[in-house]
Amino acid sequence: MTSRYNPQEAEPHWQSVWTEQDIFRALPPSEAGEAPKAYILEMFPYPSGKAHMGHVRNYSMGDVVARYKKAKGFNVLHPMGWDAFGMPAENAAMERGTHPGTWTYANIDHMRGQLKKLGLSLDWSRELATCNADYYGLQQRIFLKFLEKGLVYRKSAKVNWDPVDMTVLANEQVIDGKGWRSGAEVEQRELTQWFFKITDYAESLLTELKTLDRWPEKVRLMQENWIGRSEGLQMRFEFDGAAPNDHDYGIEIFTTRPDTLFGASFIALSPDHPLTLQLAQDNPDLQAFRSECAKLGTSEEAIEKAEKLGFDTELKVMHPFEDRTLPVWIANFVLMGYGTGAIFGCPAHDQRDLDFARKYHLSVTPVVLPEGESKHHYAIENQAYTGPGKIYNSDFLDNLPKDAAILAAIARVEEMDLGRGTTEYRLRDWGVSRQRYWGCPIPVVRCKSCGIVPVPESDLPVRLPDDVSFDTPGNPLDRHPTWKHVKCPDPACDEMCERETDTLDTFVDSSWYFARFAAGPDNDMSEAAYWMPVDQYVGGIEHAILHLLYSRFFMRGMRDCGLLDLPGGEPFAGLFTQGMITHETYKSSDGRWIAPDELEERDGALVEAATGDAVTRGAIEKMSKSKRNTVDPTAIIEQFGADVARWFVLSDSPPERDVEWTQAGAEGAARFVQRVWAIFDALPDDAKDASRGDSEAAADLRRTSHKSLASIEKAIDEFRFNSAVATIYEWVSALKKAEAAGDNLAHARHEGLSMLAICLTPFMPHLAESCWQRIGQTGLVSTAPWPKTDTALLVDDTITLPIQVNGKRRSEIRVAADATKPDVEALAMSDPATQNFLEGKSVKKVIVVPGRIVNIVVA
RNA sequence: GCGGGCGUGGUGAAAUUGGUAAACACAGCGGACUUAAAAUCCGCCGGCCGUUAAGGCCUUGCCGGUUCAAGUCCGGCCGUCCGCACCA
Numbered sequence: 001m002t003s004r005y006n007p008q009e010a011e012p013h014w015q016s017v018w019t020e021q022d023i024f025r026a027l028p029p030s031e032a033g034e035a036p037k038a039y040i041l042e043m044f045p046y047p048s049g050k051a052h053m054g055h056v057r058n059y060s061m062g063d064v065v066a067r068y069k070k071a072k073g074f075n076v077l078h079p080m081g082w083d084a085f086g087m088p089a090e091n092a093a094m095e096r097g098t099h100p101g102t103w104t105y106a107n108i109d110h111m112r113g114q115l116k117k118l119g120l121s122l123d124w125s126r127e128l129a130t131c132n133a134d135y136y137g138l139q140q141r142i143f144l145k146f147l148e149k150g151l152v153y154r155k156s157a158k159v160n161w162d163p164v165d166m167t168v169l170a171n172e173q174v175i176d177g178k179g180w181r182s183g184a185e186v187e188q189r190e191l192t193q194w195f196f197k198i199t200d201y202a203e204s205l206l207t208e209l210k211t212l213d214r215w216p217e218k219v220r221l222m223q224e225n226w227i228g229r230s231e232g233l234q235m236r237f238e239f240d241g242a243a244p245n246d247h248d249y250g251i252e253i254f255t256t257r258p259d260t261l262f263g264a265s266f267i268a269l270s271p272d273h274p275l276t277l278q279l280a281q282d283n284p285d286l287q288a289f290r291s292e293c294a295k296l297g298t299s300e301e302a303i304e305k306a307e308k309l310g311f312d313t314e315l316k317v318m319h320p321f322e323d324r325t326l327p328v329w330i331a332n333f334v335l336m337g338y339g340t341g342a343i344f345g346c347p348a349h350d351q352r353d354l355d356f357a358r359k360y361h362l363s364v365t366p367v368v369l370p371e372g373e374s375k376h377h378y379a380i381e382n383q384a385y386t387g388p389g390k391i392y393n394s395d396f397l398d399n400l401p402k403d404a405a406i407l408a409a410i411a412r413v414e415e416m417d418l419g420r421g422t423t424e425y426r427l428r429d430w431g432v433s434r435q436r437y438w439g440c441p442i443p444v445v446r447c448k449s450c451g452i453v454p455v456p457e458s459d460l461p462v463r464l465p466d467d468v469s470f471d472t473p474g475n476p477l478d479r480h481p482t483w484k485h486v487k488c489p490d491p492a493c494d495e496m497c498e499r500e501t502d503t504l505d506t507f508v509d510s511s512w513y514f515a516r517f518a519a520g521p522d523n524d525m526s527e528a529a530y531w532m533p534v535d536q537y538v539g540g541i542e543h544a545i546l547h548l549l550y551s552r553f554f555m556r557g558m559r560d561c562g563l564l565d566l567p568g569g570e571p572f573a574g575l576f577t578q579g580m581i582t583h584e585t586y587k588s589s590d591g592r593w594i595a596p597d598e599l600e601e602r603d604g605a606l607v608e609a610a611t612g613d614a615v616t617r618g619a620i621e622k623m624s625k626s627k628r629n630t631v632d633p634t635a636i637i638e639q640f641g642a643d644v645a646r647w648f649v650l651s652d653s654p655p656e657r658d659v660e661w662t663q664a665g666a667e668g669a670a671r672f673v674q675r676v677w678a679i680f681d682a683l684p685d686d687a688k689d690a691s692r693g694d695s696e697a698a699a700d701l702r703r704t705s706h707k708s709l710a711s712i713e714k715a716i717d718e719f720r721f722n723s724a725v726a727t728i729y730e731w732v733s734a735l736k737k738a739e740a741a742g743d744n745l746a747h748a749r750h751e752g753l754s755m756l757a758i759c760l761t762p763f764m765p766h767l768a769e770s771c772w773q774r775i776g777q778t779g780l781v782s783t784a785p786w787p788k789t790d791t792a793l794l795v796d797d798t799i800t801l802p803i804q805v806n807g808k809r810r811s812e813i814r815v816a817a818d819a820t821k822p823d824v825e826a827l828a829m830s831d832p833a834t835q836n837f838l839e840g841k842s843v844k845k846v847i848v849v850p851g852r853i854v855n856i857v858v859a
Numbered sequence: 860g861c862g863g864g865c866g867u868g869g870u871g872a873a874a875u876u877g878g879u880a881a882a883c884a885c886a887g888c889g890g891a892c893u894u895a896a897a898a899u900c901c902g903c904c905g906g907c908c909g910u911u912a913a914g915g916c917c918u919u920g921c922c923g924g925u926u927c928a929a930g931u932c933c934g935g936c937c938g939u940c941c942g943c944a945c946c947a
Contacts, residue, residue: 004898221863222942230946255947268947306945333945343947351860352945426946544942652871652884660871668885671898678899718875726873726883733883736900802879807928809879847927853878857927 005677007641011766015119023783024070024121026077028520029530038074039531040066041514043539043547044081047107047129048088051114053581053623053661054540056633057649061578061721062538063120064650064762068716070121071758071786077531079517080115080122082108084131085439086506091181093438093470100438101466104131114634118642119765121782126517130509131438135516137461138523139508140443142554144454145561147444151197154452157431161189166474168435188294193433194442194502198553202227202425204569205552214574216656219544226545228426232256233410234340235419237267237317240325244315247275251317251328254339254424258413259405260346262394263367265357267317267328268310268343272336279313286311286330293332308333308356320418321395331356339424347384354384367393368402430550432505437468437476439503447488447497456489462499477501510547511554514571515564529565533573541577548572576719579658581649583629585618593628596663597635620660631661643764644669650763651725672729673767676760679735680753680771683746688776690746697741698748699793704734705752706793712759713789725763731756750775755787803828804855805837813854821848828854 018024027035042062045055066078082104089100096103108129115122128135146152160169164182168191179186198205206227209220235258236250243250251267269276271293280286289311309332316325326344333352334343347357348366357364366380368389375392391397391405400408410421433442441462443455455462465483468476477483478501488495516523518531532555556569586594588608600609608615623630636645648669653659684690692698708731715724735752738745753775761768761781772781796817801824803811811833815824825846828834834856841858848854 218863218942225862225943228943228946232947253947257947308945331945333947335946338946345947350947352947355945424946426943541941654872657865657871662871662885665871665885672884674898714875720875722871722883723873723875729883800879804879804928807926812879845927847878849878849928853928855878855927 003677003681005674005767005770007643007673007766008638010770011117011119011637011642014766014769015116017769017780018119018121018782021780023780024076024078024123025125026079026123026531027075028527032075035073035075037077037531038066038069038536039077039514039518039534040069040536041077041079041517041534041538043537043543044083044510044513045111046083046086046088047104047111049107049110051111051633053631053633053649055115056118056645057578057581057659058538058540059115059118059120060646060649060763061576061655062536063118063646063765064716064721065536065538067121067762067765067782068786070782071761071784073785076121077126077518078120078122079126080120080124081126081128081513081517082111082130083506083510083513084108084129085136085503085509087436087438089438090436090470097470099466099468101131104129104438117634117637118646121765126520128513128516130440130506130513133461133463135513136440136509138516139440139504139512140455140460140462141457142512142558142561142563143504143508144443144457145563146196146557147454149557149561151200151557151561153195153197154192155195156190156192157195158188159191159193161187163187164473168433191433191435193431194500194504196430196432196553196557198430198550199425199427201553201556202229202427203423204556205427205549206425208568208570211568212570212573212575215572216575216577219541219548219575219577222544223549226427226549229423230256230426231421231423233258233406233413233419234422235320235413237320237326237344238418240316240318244275244278246278251275251342252340252419253342253344254422255344257346257349257406258409259391259394259397259400259402260349260367261319261321261344261409262397263346263348263365264319264326264344265347265353265363265365266345267326268331268334268345268356269313269328270334270336270341271330271332273330273334273341276330286313289330306332308352308359310356310360312360320413320416327362329356329360337428338426348380349384349386351384351386354380354382358382365393367391367397430505430507430553432508433502434505435475435478435501436503437464437470439506440509441477442500442502442504444500445486445489445497446500447490447493447495449495450488450490450493453489453497459489475501477503507546507550508554511550512558514551515555515558525564532564532566533568533571536574536576537572538576538578540580544577548575576655578655579653580622582620582658582660583623583631584620584660584662585627585629586615587618588613588615593626595628596631622658623661636666640666640670641673641766643767644673647672647725647764650721652722654722655719672732673764675736676732676756676764676767677771677774679732679739680757680774682739683749683753683775684743685776687746687750690743690750692747695744697738698745701734701738701745701748701752702790703793703796704731705748705755706789708734709755709759709787710789710794713786716762721763724759728756728759728763731759757781758784758787799851801828801851802853803831803834804853805834806858807855810834810837817851819850821850824848824850824854828856 040062042058066076070076084104089104092103093100162169162179162182162184164184165179169179206229209223212220232255234254236252238250271290280290311330313328315328317328318325345353347354347364349368364380366378368385369375369378369392370385370387370389388402391400397405397408413419441464443460443462445453447453465480484499484501486497486499488497514534515528515532519525519528551571555566555571558564559566559569586599588594594608594615598609599615600607606615607613621627633645644666648666649659708727711727712724738749757768757772758781765782768781798814799817800812801815802809811831813827813831815827825848838858843856843858845857
């Protein structure tokens with residue numbers, strides 16, 4: 001009679017053994033010897049207070065890789081920390097009257113406890129929280145280096161301002177034009193803010209995406225689109241007659257279609273263009289037009305439906321090539337943030353320009369003739385033509401194809417000294433100022449005499465003051481009685497100055513934490529250079545753009561400021577984006593969401609346990625608080641153990657796809673844990689010393705074990721954990737069957753089980769330790785080296801070959817693995833089952849693919 | 860609108876150089892053990908035809924193509940999900 005495995009006893013036991021023996025500590029380079037390094041990292045969590053299943057999946061995947069690499073002999077760095085600044089702490093402070101720090105550190109303590117229960121192979125000695133002053137102090141140092149290097153600057157920019165909460169809102173926090181918390185109408189405000197000059201690296205960030213061959217194609221594409229490079233022409237149109245004040249130079253525009261210049265019918269300025277602003281000063285109608293434009297939000301839906309709006313300035317500019325003028329309009333669809341904030345309109349070949357021209361009765365002249373159209377009959381109705389074609393109606397460009405015409409037009413404009421060919425990027429500089437308390441203080445002061453003065457290194461970190469309150473809206477730093485006021489850092493200056501009260505965007509905190517982990521407790525940057533880049537980064541696809549792009553920027557900046565020796569500037573050599581955890585949703589008859597643990601099955605129907613009301617099943621969706629379809633990992637660990645939770649989230653779906661959490665699936669995983677334990681428990685104690693035997697059955701079992709090992713290894717290498725899991729299932733079944741053979745297979749079973757225990761370790765480390773110990777192995781399986789496959793056992797002596805007749809499978813034959821083509825053909829042709837299908841037909845061709853298939857083609 | 864992914868049994872999926880489609884698991888069904896239940900173990904489990912059977916035919920969203928051979932490659936549709944979006 002076999003015993004049962006008890007995870008509630010085994011898991012805490014093994015966790016304490018691992019901690020006591022300190023087996024997951026990363027070795028500094030001086031102690032690593034010959035071992036190559038492997039830096040495995042999962043995106044660090046925001047300490048919201050509760051770990052969720054998404055964390056379990058994320059960290060289980062990282063742990064598979066980390067434990068596997070360790071077994072493979074790598075010096076592994078696998079750290080954990082906390083992305084601890086941010087708004088939720090301030091919201092909690094407002095709601096409960098606690099200090100954001102108190103709330104955050106309590107959450108960290110709680111979540112650390114939860115993560116420790118998962119049995120992850122983490123090096124906790126490098127734990128960090130971004131809200132620790134020793135972390136953000138270093139960040140302030142980096143900020144000042146960037147400032148010195150010209151990678152940080154100030155400019156005035158528009159922000160979403162919530163007049164009730166007196167705070168700036170991110171675009172995602174503006175819902176239907178209203179603040180997400182206060183519900184107040186959001187205003188656009190101009191504020192002077194700090195920016196990182198990410199656009200300096202636009203070209204490098206774009207072209208070096210190609211070197212990231214261990215990143216998902218999808219993420220590289222998203223970044224490519226986000227950076228949005230386009231080549232074109234920047235040129236000016238000179239005014240016809242007197243230019244408005246300060247605009248003698250003319251109007252500068254950017255276009256990717258200089259080939260259509262002869263089709264130009266108007267110039268359009270952005271409502272925020274400097275010339276627009278100047279004209280608006282003494283034109284109330286234009287002021288009214290501008291505020292109308294401002295009202296039309298920039299949300300996705302609004303843009304789709306937005307009507308084209310125009311305002312005629314009555315100014316005229318001259319066409320560069322022709323003796324005619326173009327009217328200058330102001331149009332709501334021209335963005336100040338891209339190009340020069342002004343365009344020339346060619347309605348025939350741009351849909352927006354066409355909509356605009358039709359509305360305001362401007363001319364429409366086609367200049368690109370699609371293939372097969374006649375220039376006498378071709379006309380544009382309400383559909384602009386943007387495809388390829390031959391240029392016409394265009395003087396010196398006539399008859400050129402589109403691409404050649406673009407080059408010719410640029411050349412001519414450059415000759416005339418009206419402009420030059422340029423490259424534009426969609427990417428904007430990164431605004432990092434946040435008018436909030438719970439973030440990294442920006443280490444500068446504003447002096448009336450000296451301007452912006454960096455806080456001297458010796459005065460870093462600029463610490464957040466603790467004595468703040470959140471009873472009144474706005475940034476507590478801004479109204480702090482003492483913190484804000486300091487003497488000018490310049491010794492030659494006696495002025496009293498004000499500190500910058502803005503703090504940094506929390507994306508800054510997460511843009512270099514991996515380098516801080518790598519630098520170790522003493523912040524040794526040469527150790528950081530040893531570990532960087534991260535060999536395998538694992539996290540959610542939601543960070544495909546911002547976090548990953550900002551981190552790439554930061555590493556380039558730190559490299560160029562001499563802060564980190566990372567020649568390529570790429571922080572993450574390998575990236576994996578995992579799918580989400582989903583769960584069925586449930587609704588009561590009155591439309592309330594019901595949580596899974598509030599349900600009961602009564603008489604075959606689903607009801608709410610508390611009320612007995614009928615419940616309907618809804619869609620399977622991402623686990624979320626609002627739909628109440630979450631499952632608490634701690635409850636699962638208490639019920640089934642951490643190994644079951646880990647096994648389940650890795651088992652069914654490919655890691656990049658969503659996985660549905662089901663109670664039945666978790667129970668299935670729990671049954672498997674017992675099944676595994678049972679085959680270890682059933683091994684006789686003397687099996688290790690049993691005679692090896694040379695039976696065919698023993699050889700078969702050994703082949704199964706070594707083939708399974710090789711296939712698991714390959715699956716882990718390729719991030720196909722679900723395939724590794726399937727192989728383990730098959731292997732376990734084979735080992736179970738072998739029990740029936742008794743002593744005969746004892747030795748082969750012992751070998752297989754030893755190998756299996758090691759293969760199980762990355763997935764279910766606690767169970768693996770217990771199994772390892774049960775079969776009399778010494779030491780910890782967590783530190784055991786990965787077994788070597790006996791390649792001789794990977795090939796079979798004889799194999800089964802399917803036989804097709806005209807491409808349909810009809811029979812199969814057993815042949816020696818090294819049989820020659822003629823032998824195989826002869827064997828196939830003489831196979832009785834095959835002959836049935838050949839009767840009365842003439843064989844035209846026989847295709848033999850050794851080791852694969854035989855196909856007989858008959859007439 | 861632009862860019863990209865995905866579509867295989869009741870369900871999650873596998874088939875990773877074009878070579879036996881559905882491995883493995885979940886759910887379901889049947890059986891063994893048991894006074895009974897739980898647990899465990901064994902078997903069946905794409906569709907149609909075939910009384911059981913032997914066997915046959917069909918089947919990877921749809922239509923067509925390339926090939927001895929297509930889930931896989933090519934062309935065209937349909938559906939669905941994601942990202943960006945008045946970016947000149």
